[in-house]
Amino acid sequence: MDNEDKKQDIKDDENKEQNIEKEIDNNKISDEDKKNTEKDNIDSSKNTSSKSSLETKERDWFFEPKKDGSPSTVPSDVENVIKNHSTYFLGDTSEKVIYLTFDEGYENGYTGKILDVLKANNIKAAFFVVTPYIKTNKDLIKRMVDEGHLVCNHSVHHPSMAQVALKSKEKFKEEFTGVEEIFKEVTGKEMPKFFRPPMGKYSELSLAYTKELGYKTIFWSFAYNDWNVDKQPDPESAKKRIVDKAHNGAIYLLHAVSKTNTEILDSVIKELKAKGFRFASLEELK
Known part of the structure; x- marks a missing residue:
């Protein structure tokens, strides 16, 4: 080579x-x-x-009241669903504080009296309203706002939000914006970002969508059968139940269509104050 x-x-x-x-x-x-x-x-x-x-199964809100005066609880699976989605059924449980809320599906002639009682006792409450209520009760809505109450979102059509969430995110959003728009038209103000799911029906997905819209979901830790106008509870037994079930951080759900609630509200407030409770706005929720 x-x-x-x-x-x-x-x-x-x-x-x-x-x-x-x-x-x-x-x-x-x-x-x-x-x-x-x-x-x-x-x-x-x-x-x-x-x-x-995210779970899409429709759930019905429920809580477990306690007999010893301690705050109501929910099962662990419910706690797991709600914990990451700005959802409340209790407020500050370290303090004797109560958050008073009313659902307004329609006007039954009692809201004016309820506002009178709240004003006399210097109590600020939250009223959850649907679009038709705002349209037909503009003066009451203005009065609520003028007297320092929160007028909050309860949807346009009062549907199951779990079912609406399955249709589309846009349809879901419309149930919020429809109320916001008429509220601003009537009051000139932005609607506070608190939402109560109609009928207490929800899913993890609906809670997540609600949070995306900037809202806190407000459930409750006390409610009773006050909504049926044809079968109103006895005033004395109702008052005893409301007062006896008081607990730290309680979010009370009452219906403004109730004759019984209207009759006993003043004495209920006075008795709860006598027990050392104060009434707070949902704006204090953290």
């Missing part, structure tokens, strides 16, 4: 080595790309999973 042949063999070997190195480098790049792609897929899967993992 002459010198020229040796030089060519050496050059061929060098080229082979360079090609091998390039192939190794390309494989490294390919492996790196593969890792990055896999990471992106995992991250994407996590994001999708975090949304798709």
